[in-house]
Amino acid sequence: MKVTLSVIKADIGGFVGHSDSHPQCLARAEKHLAEAKKKGMLIDYHITKCGDDLQLIMTHQKGINNKVIHEMAWDTFVSCTEVAKELKLYGAGQDLLCDAFSGNVKGMGPGVAEMEIDERPSEPIIIFMADKTSSGAWNLPLYKMFADPFNTIGLVIAENMHDGFSFEVHDVKESKGITFNTPEEIYDLLVFIGAPSRFAIKSVSTRKGEIAAVSSTQKLALLAGRYVGKDDPVCIVRAQGAFPAVGEILEPFTQPYLVEGWMRGSHNGPIMPVSVEDSTPTRFDGPPRVTALGFQLSNGMLIGPRDMFKDKSFDNARQKSLDMADMMRSHGPFEPHRLPLEEMEYTTMPQVSKKLAGRFKPLKD
Ligand code: F6R
Ligand code: MG
Ligand code: MG
Structure with a gap:
């Protein structure tokens, strides 16, 4: 079975300063990815953080550099940035360098590692x-x-x-x-x-x-x-x-x-x-x-x-x-x-x- 593993991450705001992530931002990301899974866009996902970086770990069957997956990740970061802004977290939206999504999150601020494998x-x-x-x-x-x-x-x-x-x-x-x-x-x-x-x-x-x-x-x-x-x-x-x-x-x-x-x-x-x-x-x-x-x-x-x-x-x-x-x-x-x-x-x-x-x-x- 062919599976694509996509890890897409961004710093959307730090808690406190640049030292950690806020649980409410992770909870917002969880909500978005649960919806994506329900719609069948994702096979599975895991949300985590490393310091002030929000990490979306996702599996799907759409291949690497897929517009639908990248856009969903981008929208998730935008939504989590709203939470960060409400809480006035530090550097809210810091890694979202562009105003609008344009096909691929690469070069827009978030980091991406993806591979398509034969499981x-x-x-x-x-x-x-x-x-x-x-x-x-x-x-x-x-x-x-x-x-x-x-x-x-x-x-x-x-x-x-x-x-x-x-x-x-x-x-x-x-x-x-x-x-x-x-x-x-x-x-x-x-x-x-x-x-x-x-x-x-x-x-x-x-x-x-x-x-x-x-x-x-x-x-x-x-x-x-x-x-x-x-x-x-x-x-x-x-x-x-x-x-x-x-x-x-x-x-x-x-x-x-x-x-x-x-x-x-x-x-x-x-x-x-x-x-x-x-x-x-x-x-x-x-x-x-x-x-x-x-x-x-x-x-x-x-x-x-x-x-x-x-x-x-x-x-x-x-x-x-x-x-x-x-x-x-x-x-x-x-x-x-x-x-x-x-x-x-x-x-x-x-x-x-x-x-x-x-x-x-x-x-x-
Ligand atoms: C390094 C980092 C921090 C900030 C520092 C100053 O990657 O994120 O060390 O560079 O806390 O932050 P600003 O310039 O946002 O006040
Ligand atoms: Mg930061
Ligand atoms: Mg960081």
């Missing part, structure tokens, strides 16, 4: 959701899951994984893409994905072309001198069989790594694996969070979720993240905690430079 006799999937970071944040864990035998022993000892995987990589600033085959091209692949602010993994497939993972990476729009559309990504990963085991998919998050985002989208900080309940970035608006919900698909029905990072085995990773957060915070406004100038979400550099222009003197040899 296997048993189809375990993991949906990762992150807050206070950008889409390149999936590069390191996706590489480890699908190309690093120190993480995924299946690449070495499982016959159905031994051929490796293909990585589709997007240059998000120049809007072009390339596919690398691993293991033979891992050095070439790493040249690019090691620079996650510009090159982001869009999808991973088996060498036979079966989709294994897809992220919400999309081309960035340069608006008013700054890139938009890069915030708080999601990623869908299929597990078991010809794909990595659930434990191999979660393992990269046991070693917290630095990502761009955190306070004012302008800092490097450790990504911390947490339960949905703990996706409340509060310290210096962070540190960045990642949640993982596991489902078994059953004829498109979402059996679950299991809150995968709630497990005790991620306690050490959380502690490590917190220690790394202390270390990074000790730099205050200095790089490498603060992002390099060209990567910061916003800066006063032009205004301050203008004000001080007359005081800059040419250097003598």
